Amino acid sequence: MPADLAESLGFYRAEGLDVTIIQTSGSSKVMEALVGGSADVACAGQTQAIQLAVEGKAVKCFVAEFNNHGYSLVASPAVRKRISRIEDLKGTTVGVTALGSGTQQFLDYLLSKHGLSPADVSTVGVGAGATNLAALERGQVSAAVTDLATLVLLKKRHPDLVVLADTSSREGMERIFGSDSLQYALCARAEWLQQNRDTARRMARAIIQTLRWIHEHSPEEVRDKMPESFRTNDRETDLDVVRMAVPMYSTDGMLSDAAATSAKELLDASVERVRVSNIDLSTVYTNEFVHEK
Numbered sequence: 202m203p204a205d206l207a208e209s210l211g212f213y214r215a216e217g218l219d220v221t222i223i224q225t226s227g228s229s230k231v232m233e234a235l236v237g238g239s240a241d242v243a244c245a246g247q248t249q250a251i252q253l254a255v256e257g258k259a260v261k262c263f264v265a266e267f268n269n270h271g272y273s274l275v276a277s278p279a280v281r282k283r284i285s286r287i288e289d290l291k292g293t294t295v296g297v298t299a300l301g302s303g304t305q306q307f308l309d310y311l312l313s314k315h316g317l318s319p320a321d322v323s324t325v326g327v328g329a330g331a332t333n334l335a336a337l338e339r340g341q342v343s344a345a346v347t348d349l350a351t352l353v354l355l356k357k358r359h360p361d362l363v364v365l366a367d368t369s370s371r372e373g374m375e376r377i378f379g380s381d382s383l384q385y386a387l388c389a390r391a392e393w394l395q396q397n398r399d400t401a402r403r404m405a406r407a408i409i410q411t412l413r414w415i416h417e418h419s420p421e422e423v424r425d426k427m428p429e430s431f432r433t434n435d436r437e438t439d440l441d442v443v444r445m446a447v448p449m450y451s452t453d454g455m456l457s458d459a460a461a462t463s464a465k466e467l468l469d470a471s472v473e474r475v476r477v478s479n480i481d482l483s484t485v486y487t488n489e490f491v492h493e494k
Contacts, residue, residue, distance in 0.1 A: 203266045203450070204244045204387065205428045207411040215410075216403035224430065228303055232388075235260065241393055242404065246270060246385045247456075247464040248303060250485040255478045261394060262386035262486040264405040265456045266412070269368055269449040270383050271349045272307045276363040278355070279340030287315040287365050296327035296336050296345030304346040309471035311366050311377070319471065350433055353441045369445050382460040383467070384451075386486070398490070405490040409454045416452055420444050456486040 205222060207213050213220045223240065225231050232249045234240040236258055244266065253260045276284040284290065290312070297304040309319045327336040333351050336342050347355065349369060355362050367373040374380065387408060394401050415423055420443040424436070432439050461482040468475040
């Protein structure tokens with residue numbers, strides 16, 4: 202959201218930047234656009250930067266936005282089989298937004314941490330938002346990985362909802378990853394950053410201004426400035442999501458090695474090429490543009 206919010210708040214213009222924002226269907230498409238040259242900058246997780254680095258593509262994150270991927274694993278409130286822990290998922294069908302997506306990587310990581318493998322469950326794509334919610338409420342899946350907005354809606358409609366893995370708080374992140382940070386950031390090709398240092402510095406400054414604005418304003422003010430694509434049809438749900446999400450937004454744009462380590466560990470569970478690599482994680486992010494004035 203900060204990348205979009207910076208536009209509506211006028212922080213790009215204040216930095217003398219003319220930014221065109223293009224929405225795509227998922228992180229893989231975002232990074233395809235970046236590597237292919239149809240986008241100069243992408244909003245993505247450090248997981249994507251690590252995967253590209255292992256493939257020999259030099260992409261760097263250069264200003265942090267969000268210290269959490271916002272995913273949680275919940276049990277369907279409609280299935281008869283009692284599921285109270287991740288181990289209970291063996292032999293069941295579990296939903297992710299799309300096969301091969303970040304939500305599936307998160308699921309695979311959780312399974313590996315609890316003595317299971319991806320082969321122990323049947324994984325299906327159920328989309329995000331309304332389709333994800335419907336799959337859970339109709340019992341089409343025994344559990345699914347959800348985003349923050351869907352989690353809030355489910356908790357409202359099903360007070361006894363079983364949340365198997367919850368990243369909606371720092372404490373939950375610590376329990377799952379041993380770190381309270383798994384960062385999403387603005388990323389760019391290393392060559393582009395080198396050739397456009399001033400532009401990157403200005404973009405970083407606009408994002409940091411936006412992050413400060415988010416932390417300094419009420420949930421109502423943040424919600425009113427949010428682009429339509431980030432809202433639901435329920436204002437109160439949006440406000441609950443904002444209240445939950447604000448503590449996870451970076452305050453200073455700094456990227457951390459702990460977050461990169463968490464991203465690498467998450468990928469290790471499902472991407473063999475990453476697991477066997479000797480990647481230097483310091484090559485996938487830089488704080489030089491955050492520090493520059």
